[in-house]
Amino acid sequence: MAKRAKKTTKKKAAKAKKAPKKVRCKGVTADGKRCKRMVTPPAKYCYLHKGGKTAKSATKKAKKRARKK
Numbered sequence: 001m002a003k004r005a006k007k008t009t010k011k012k013a014a015k016a017k018k019a020p021k022k023v024r025c026k027g028v029t030a031d032g033k034r035c036k037r038m039v040t041p042p043a044k045y046c047y048l049h050k051g052g053k054t055a056k057s058a059t060k061k062a063k064k065r066a067r068k069k
Contacts, residue, residue: 025049 025035027049037046045051 020040022038022040025037025039025046025048026044027035027037027046029035035046035049037048039046
């Protein structure tokens with residue numbers, strides 16, 4: 001039974017190496033809190049905070065674009 005447990009551990013370790021490690025977005029929300037979204041390196045920001053924008057400013061721009069269409 002001990003051998004079986006070791007094989008399971010090796011499989012889990014192999015999966016952990018293959019899966020890309022995700023980190024939290026470095027963006028700051030309109031409330032001044034850190035964004036909770038996860039991103040895969042080398043990206044540092046989620047789609048709302050690309051370029052260091054707050055979620056509020058990104059939402060305003062999206063609404064403007066929608067009005068133009």
